[in-house]
Amino acid sequence: MSQAAPGTCSALQTSLDAINMILQRKLFSESKDEVALVLFGTADTANDLATGDSGYENICLARPLGPVDWSVLKYVQNEVQPGTVSADVLDALVVAMDHLVNGIQGKKGFGGKRLILLTDMGGEFDDDRQDDIVTSMKAQQIELNVIGPDLDENDGNDSDNDSEDGGGDARPGPSNGHARSQTNHGKPKSAQQKRGEALLKEMVSQVDGESYSFGQALPMLSFFQSRQVKAVAWKCPLQITPVLQIPICGYAKVKEAKAKTFKNVYAKNVAAGVQRSRTHHLNDDAETEVDQSDVVDGLRYGSTLVPFSAEDKEAMKMASAKCLKVLGFTKTQNVPRHHLLGDSTMAVVADKTDESAKVALSAFIQALYETDTVMIVRRVYSNNSSVKLGVLVPHIKASYECLFYNEIPFTEDLRRFCFGPLPLTDDPASKKSAPSDEQLELMDDLLEGMDLTVRDGDEDESGALNPKLMFNPYLQRLYQCLQHRALNPDDPLPSLCPQVEACLKPPQEVVTRCTQTVCKLEAAFRLEQVNKDKDKVANVFVKDDGEQGSGEPVSKRPRMGHSLVTGLADLVSDTVTQVGSARPIEDFKALIKRQDEDHFEEACRMMHERIVQLVTDSFGRQSYGKALDCLKVAREAAVKNSEPGVVNDILRQLKTQLQAKGRTDFWEDIVEGRLCHTTCHRNVEPFRT
Numbered sequence: 001m002s003q004a005a006p007g008t009c010s011a012l013q014t015s016l017d018a019i020n021m022i023l024q025r026k027l028f029s030e031s032k033d034e035v036a037l038v039l040f041g042t043a044d045t046a047n048d049l050a051t052g053d054s055g056y057e058n059i060c061l062a063r064p065l066g067p068v069d070w071s072v073l074k075y076v077q078n079e080v081q082p083g084t085v086s087a088d089v090l091d092a093l094v095v096a097m098d099h100l101v102n103g104i105q106g107k108k109g110f111g112g113k114r115l116i117l118l119t120d121m122g123g124e125f126d127d128d129r130q131d132d133i134v135t136s137m138k139a140q141q142i143e144l145n146v147i148g149p150d151l152d153e154n155d156g157n158d159s160d161n162d163s164e165d166g167g168g169d170a171r172p173g174p175s176n177g178h179a180r181s182q183t184n185h186g187k188p189k190s191a192q193q194k195r196g197e198a199l200l201k202e203m204v205s206q207v208d209g210e211s212y213s214f215g216q217a218l219p220m221l222s223f224f225q226s227r228q229v230k231a232v233a234w235k236c237p238l239q240i241t242p243v244l245q246i247p248i249c250g251y252a253k254v255k256e257a258k259a260k261t262f263k264n265v266y267a268k269n270v271a272a273g274v275q276r277s278r279t280h281h282l283n284d285d286a287e288t289e290v291d292q293s294d295v296v297d298g299l300r301y302g303s304t305l306v307p308f309s310a311e312d313k314e315a316m317k318m319a320s321a322k323c324l325k326v327l328g329f330t331k332t333q334n335v336p337r338h339h340l341l342g343d344s345t346m347a348v349v350a351d352k353t354d355e356s357a358k359v360a361l362s363a364f365i366q367a368l369y370e371t372d373t374v375m376i377v378r379r380v381y382s383n384n385s386s387v388k389l390g391v392l393v394p395h396i397k398a399s400y401e402c403l404f405y406n407e408i409p410f411t412e413d414l415r416r417f418c419f420g421p422l423p424l425t426d427d428p429a430s431k432k433s434a435p436s437d438e439q440l441e442l443m444d445d446l447l448e449g450m451d452l453t454v455r456d457g458d459e460d461e462s463g464a465l466n467p468k469l470m471f472n473p474y475l476q477r478l479y480q481c482l483q484h485r486a487l488n489p490d491d492p493l494p495s496l497c498p499q500v501e502a503c504l505k506p507p508q509e510v511v512t513r514c515t516q517t518v519c520k521l522e523a524a525f526r527l528e529q530v531n532k533d534k535d536k537v538a539n540v541f542v543k544d545d546g547e548q549g550s551g552e553p554v555s556k557r558p559r560m561g562h563s564l565v566t567g568l569a570d571l572v573s574d575t576v577t578q579v580g581s582a583r584p585i586e587d588f589k590a591l592i593k594r595q596d597e598d599h600f601e602e603a604c605r606m607m608h609e610r611i612v613q614l615v616t617d618s619f620g621r622q623s624y625g626k627a628l629d630c631l632k633v634a635r636e637a638a639v640k641n642s643e644p645g646v647v648n649d650i651l652r653q654l655k656t657q658l659q660a661k662g663r664t665d666f667w668e669d670i671v672e673g674r675l676c677h678t679t680c681h682r683n684v685e686p687f688r689t
Contacts, residue, residue: 001015001041001082001119001120001122002082002083010082011119011120011122011148011214012082014214014218015118015119015147015148015214016076016077016080017218018118018147018214018217018218018221019037019076019118020073020076020077021218021221021222022035022116022221023035023068023072023073023076024073024479024483025221026068027068027069027070027073027483028475028479028482028483030260031068032067032109033067033068034065034066034067034103034104034110035063035065035066035067035068035072036061036063036064036065036066036096036099036100036103037061037062037063037072037075037076038059038060038061038062038092038095038096038099039059039060039062039080040058040059040060040087040088040089040091040092040095041058041083041085041086041087041123042058042059042060042083042085042087043058043083043085044058044060045057045058045059045060046059046060046061047059047060047061047095047099048061048095048098048099048102049094049095049098055088055091056091056094056095057087057091058085058086058087059087059091059092059095061095061099062075062079062080063075064099064103065099065100065103065104070486070487073483073486073487074487077487086123086124087123088123088124088125088126089117089119089121089123089125089196090125090126090127090129090130090133092117093115093117093133094129094133096115097115097133097136097137097140097142100113100115100142101113101140101142112141112143113140113141113142113143114142114143114144114145115137115142115143115144115145116145116146116147117144117145117146117147117148117200118147118148119146119148119149119196120148120149120193121148121149121192121193121196121197121199121200122190122192122193122196123192124192125196125199127199130199130202130203133203134203134206134207137207138207142207143207143209144203144204144207144209144210145209145210145211145212146200146204146209146210146211146212147211147212147213147214147217148213148214149193149196149197149200149211149213150197150213150215219499222497222499223471223476223499231251231252233249233250233251234249234250234251234346234381235247235248235249235250235351236248236250236322236323236324237324238324238326238348238361238377239323239324239325239326240326240364246350246357246360246361246364247350247351247354247357248324248348248349248350248351248357248361249348249349249350249351249352250324250346250347250348250349250405251346251347251349252344252345252346252347253344253345253346253347253404254344254345255343255344255345256343256344257472257475259474259475259478280292280295296308296309297309297310317384318386318387319384320380320383320384320385320386320387321380321383322380322381322382322383322385323378323379323380324377324378324379325377325378325379326375326376326377326392327376327377327378328375328376329368329373329374329375329376330373330374330376331372331373331374332372332373332374332393333372335374335391335393335408339408339409340391340406340407340408341406341407341408341409341413342406342407345404345405345406346404346405346406347395347402347403347404347405348392348402348403348404348405349361349400349402349403350362361403362401365394365395365396365401365402365403366394366396366401368392368393368394368403369394369396374391374392374393374394375391375392375403376389376390376391376408377389377390377391377392377405378390379405379407388407389407389408389409389410390405390406390407390408391405391406391408392404392405393406417619417620418618418620418662418663419619436524438524439524439525442517442520442521442524443521445517446514446517446518446521449510449513449514449517450506450510450513450514452464452465452507452510453465464507464509464510465507470503471503473500473503473504476497476499476500477496477497477500480494480497480500481493481494578591578606579591579603579606579607579609579610580610581610581613581614584607584610584614584626584630585629585630585633588603588606588607588630588633588634588637589633589637591603591606592637592641600637600641600643600646601643601646604634604637604638604643604646604647604650605650607630607633607634607650608634608650608653608654610630611627611630611631611654612654612657614626614627614630615627615658615661615663615666616661616663621665621666624666624669627666628669628670628673631670634647634650635647651670654667654670655667
């Protein structure tokens, strides 16, 4: 297995990679499975069956049955070396079966036994005992998995073997199909290998086992598994009325995956005890230590820090009892998806020991489904825990039915943010930046092409993205770095593994669908570089009389005929022609300095447009204060210039526009600040609400 064509990886190295991946999955998922390692084709012989002339030579029990730890990973990485000795693969299976059966005697809690054989079948073997081995596997209920030869290759069947077997050691990853391995690692298969593959194929068929080629197994095994936790039911009666209560059990259906926190870690000396201590110190030069009894929590109220002791917390804590109480029913459309909170979803089913509860809950699920209705419930996880508001949604499948529970917000938890509308083509101010019909159509095509629920033009339940087969790239990278640092403490951290990097990229079929649309988008949305005019920068170090003086070139003179006596701000600023959004008040004051009545009305019109823009584009009430200041300045200018009618007209239009845009809260601020009318010495009827 150590021989390979130039430029290709040997079967031995590929097998070691697969073993390493299997051990990684067991280690990082904190699996309680026990694993043994049997090597055949070794120079030494070390197994319980090799006594006298019984055979079983060149077979070594490298690691007895036990939980996976770092030592076995180090052994696989550093101690397994290629050799020139051959051994019988069937003898190795017998040794492995014997150790597996004897190793679990007296132990409880094991749900199954499995043999994983990694070989290219290049060595000699004696098939006289094939039937006895198959009979023993069936009698001992041992599962057989073969990794290496492609047993389906000769049949022409491109089976993906997408099985969800018990241990998950061959669970497929999020790749689009499984790649076929090269034939015998770049070399033609020998007659011995073909005969061995036929033998393995027959054995796998007889024991209902599974086989994977190296090209199939490595992508599957390259993804770390999450920790497997046995589901524990949350039991509580579903209280519909004080009289009608249904015993139910809640199981976590989906929960956020989080990396394990390592608190007690001391790699150099395992026997050394780890002690943690926490001290509190003042924020002074001496860092004075404070006793734990003198420390109390505090909450900020403005700039004041209010002490909040444990007694205060206990006194203010709401007393509650464990419950799941129905508050009412509502249509499904009244609970939008973005209102679902929490980091998990719970599946609610009837208590399996109560037949009447199963019938009652099934009736409620069917009724909710038929009427498109959900239940709003009050949930308290345990006595004196916080009260949660939730929704129970019916879920019916061919094999089961249940209610899905999700948390929903209280009224105080809702944040209603108002966002400005997109540019409209009928608005002259935004017509220039409004997208064309062609651009909108291209964006629609791009969104349809990026739809991950469609695969090869056909709608599929999973599509191009199957959440059941996706891994957490954060955990994948974390475990990769942990393993590398544990086995290679002096080396730098490795680069991102190709499997994770490939899965972070869009699927190839999605890229293919969107390529043509992206090219059209590049042509429809052209980006042009804008070169700033450097000549607009004024030079203040020029004489006011226009003379060069001291050899200053004429091009360095200040523009617009400014004088040094007007101040530095006037020298570096251009002539104001409109009310901008950055400094609207300063721009407005600069415009109304001109002694022109028509120009005053034009400045007020610009200020009106700017106020509407500030209010419309405001994130909540963020820009309301700036808009009110603009209105106050415009009102004061109208009184000073004896033009109250101009601002009154603006207020009439502003009220209508605010009501149309759903910004009535800003108009309420105007009324509260008594800015809704403007009068002066003229006899003009003010505009009021």
